[in-house]
Amino acid sequence: MFARVVExxxxxxxxxxxxxxxENDVLPILQKQPGFVxxxxxxxxxxxxxxxxxxxxxxxxxxxxYHRQHYYLITDMLQPGLDSPPTLKTFAVNASTAxxxxxxxxxxxxxxxxxxxxxxxxxxxxxxxxAWRGRGWRKTA
Numbered sequence: 001m002f003a004r005v006v007e008x009x010x011x012x013x014x015x016x017x018x019x020x021x022x023e024n025d026v027l028p029i030l031q032k033q034p035g036f037v038x039x040x041x042x043x044x045x046x047x048x049x050x051x052x053x054x055x056x057x058x059x060x061x062x063x064x065x066y067h068r069q070h071y072y073l074i075t076d077m078l079q080p081g082l083d084s085p086p087t088l089k090t091f092a093v094n095a096s097t098a099x100x101x102x103x104x105x106x107x108x109x110x111x112x113x114x115x116x117x118x119x120x121x122x123x124x125x126x127x128x129x130x131a132w133r134g135r136g137w138r139k140t141a
Contacts, residue, residue: 001093018081035062
C-alpha cells in the first residue's frame, strides 16, 4: 500500500471552508480513482488553519496516475481558501492496523483487475468492480 500526505495552510478563518471542500468535492473524486483505498483529513488543534490529508492507494502507480490526472485540478479548486500551495510527500505503508482488512481486499482487487486495467478493458473492469462492490468492497472504478 502507498500513502500520499498533503499538508495545507488555509487562510485565516477559512479552515472549515477548505475542510468542507475536501469532504464534499475532493473525496468523491478520490473514490472514483482506481486503486484508491481511504482518505483521512486531520486538523491541528494548536493551529486550526493547518490541515493534513492522507490518501491511501493500492500501489504507487495508482497514486501517480491520480496525481497526473487530478492533483492540479484539485489544488486549483482549493487554492482560493489556501494561504500557500500545499506540500506533498509520499510514503510506502509498512504497517497499519486500521487498514488490515482493506489492504488485503485492495490487493485482491488489484490482482483481480490487473489484466483488465493493463489492456484498458473498461467494460471488464466495471464488471469486476461491480462484483467486488457486491462483496462489500467499496471500491469504485
